[in-house]
Amino acid sequence: MAATADRSEPYFPLAGLASDGWSNENEATATCLCGAIQLAFPLPDSPGFVTTFICNCTDCRKITASMFASNFTVLSTHLRHLRGQSNLRTFKQSHTIGSHQNMTNYFCGTCGGLMYRIGERFERQVFMRIGTVDDFTLQETKLYPRVEQFTKDRVSWVKGFDEDERVTQFEGMSHDGKGGA
Numbered sequence: 001m002a003a004t005a006d007r008s009e010p011y012f013p014l015a016g017l018a019s020d021g022w023s024n025e026n027e028a029t030a031t032c033l034c035g036a037i038q039l040a041f042p043l044p045d046s047p048g049f050v051t052t053f054i055c056n057c058t059d060c061r062k063i064t065a066s067m068f069a070s071n072f073t074v075l076s077t078h079l080r081h082l083r084g085q086s087n088l089r090t091f092k093q094s095h096t097i098g099s100h101q102n103m104t105n106y107f108c109g110t111c112g113g114l115m116y117r118i119g120e121r122f123e124r125q126v127f128m129r130i131g132t133v134d135d136f137t138l139q140e141t142k143l144y145p146r147v148e149q150f151t152k153d154r155v156s157w158v159k160g161f162d163e164d165e166r167v168t169q170f171e172g173m174s175h176d177g178k179g180g181a
Helices: 058-064 136-140
Strands: 027-031 038-042 049-055 069-075 080-083 088-093 103-108 114-119 125-129 147-149
Touching: 038 069, 058 069, 058 114
Parallel strands: 049 147
Antiparallel strands: 027 038, 038 080, 049 069, 069 125, 088 103, 103 114, 114 125
């Protein structure tokens, strides 16, 4: 069943403990579950925004405790920490499935929510989770995935974007390196 909320207006439902998320034409916020960490990031068509993508790789499946990760990428120079930067904890993986290089994961030290990842292969890029975005309308509109990668690892009961012409698919990592969480 499809969502019934009006998606032409910002939508900030009860989702976690923070209630101060915001969005405008160029920027929006992402917050962890407990609200201790809040980030501001650029939206599509704004400087610093790179892309959106679904990743079915085994790293993303493990780190999200789900069957895939819904991600977006921004340049590190355009990500702002509004609060809680000192509360971020890191876990570094070496030899990741996509890049075979270090990927550092940034979690909230209070609730454990994954806020973003930074990889050695992807200079100046930050991989964020669409599910952390406070304005749920953006999750269905401006942050709609442009790429689905690692389709070879997609579980059989998830249909993916096979019939969606808006989404480019790759069996492995996208060729331009923009999808790489």
